[in-house]
Amino acid sequence: MPDIDWPLLLLCLAGSVTVGLLVFHLTAAFYFVRYYRRRGDAPAAWKIQERRWLKPGQHRAAAVRSSLNLTLGGLVSGALIYAVTQGMPTPLYFSVSDYGWTYTLLSIPLLLVLNDAGAYYAHRLMHTRRLYRRFHLVHHKYVATSPYVAIAVHPVELLVQQAASFLPLFVIPLHPSVIGVVLIYTLMFNVIDHSGVRLTSRLPWQGPSMFHDDHHAHFHVNFGQHLMLWDRLHGTLRRSDRSYGEAVFGGQGQVTPPQQSGAVFTGYR
Numbered sequence: 001m002p003d004i005d006w007p008l009l010l011l012c013l014a015g016s017v018t019v020g021l022l023v024f025h026l027t028a029a030f031y032f033v034r035y036y037r038r039r040g041d042a043p044a045a046w047k048i049q050e051r052r053w054l055k056p057g058q059h060r061a062a063a064v065r066s067s068l069n070l071t072l073g074g075l076v077s078g079a080l081i082y083a084v085t086q087g088m089p090t091p092l093y094f095s096v097s098d099y100g101w102t103y104t105l106l107s108i109p110l111l112l113v114l115n116d117a118g119a120y121y122a123h124r125l126m127h128t129r130r131l132y133r134r135f136h137l138v139h140h141k142y143v144a145t146s147p148y149v150a151i152a153v154h155p156v157e158l159l160v161q162q163a164a165s166f167l168p169l170f171v172i173p174l175h176p177s178v179i180g181v182v183l184i185y186t187l188m189f190n191v192i193d194h195s196g197v198r199l200t201s202r203l204p205w206q207g208p209s210m211f212h213d214d215h216h217a218h219f220h221v222n223f224g225q226h227l228m229l230w231d232r233l234h235g236t237l238r239r240s241d242r243s244y245g246e247a248v249f250g251g252q253g254q255v256t257p258p259q260q261s262g263a264v265f266t267g268y269r
């Protein structure tokens with residue numbers, strides 16, 4: 001049994017939890033204050049689901065659940081970081097010169113795509129009937145979303161998603177800074193995608209916030225995280241000639257005539 005370096009272990013755990021909580025709360029507070037506090041009386045100008053709002057208690061409950069999950073996730077990440085410092089075998093490299101700048105820079109989009117694939121398939125798994133009712137329902141009770149809903153999931157789901165996103169770290173050589181950039185990007189855009197605010201990104205690969213908001217409004221469709229690629233590949237992107245609902249599993253919706261009332265959905269921009 002190796003000796004445990006307690007000061008280093010505590011530093012890894014506390015550092016990892018603190019970074020996750022800081023990134024989450026700073027991003028969520030920015031969108032919450034900017035839209036829900038300052039422009040709450042004019043939702044038509046910015047809100048995707050104009051008529052649906054969370055009660056104040058639900059914002060709080062989501063913030064608490066997200067914070068507890070980020071603490072759990074941060075502890076797991078911190079323990080992994082500590083294990084790496086103690087010689088756990090991984091393909092990680094710590095000097096850019098080992099693989100060069102070209103590979104190091106290209107590994108950012110590579111990890112983003114691999115993470116996104118992991119998130120899509122883990123999320124689809126959560127939408128099978130049994131796992132949906134047992135675990136994923138916790139997240140889908142928020143039909144209208146708010147920035148604080150982003151990580152408001154069952155802790156089992158958090159660990160499944162974390163395992164899916166960590167898988168590439170054990171397979172391909174990556175520099176720790178690349179992992180940090182991708183994880184922070186993913187957390188920030190998860191908050192933005194749950195903001196409930198009509199937003200599009202200048203980043204061409206990043207789907208609009210309506211893409212995931214529609215996942216909450218229509219349940220079993222649009223399972224992707226940042227990219228809409230996996231939904232396009234599997235035919236699970238929301239379609240204008242289909243109807244969806246909590247009882248319509250499978251991601252393909254039901255064949256229906258074009259929408260009869262309300263705004264007609266024409267796709268994502």
Ligand SMILES: [Zn+2]
Binds near residue numbers: 123127136215219
């Ligand atoms: Zn879902």
Ligand SMILES: [Zn+2]
Binds near residue numbers: 139150194212216
């Ligand atoms: Zn969500």
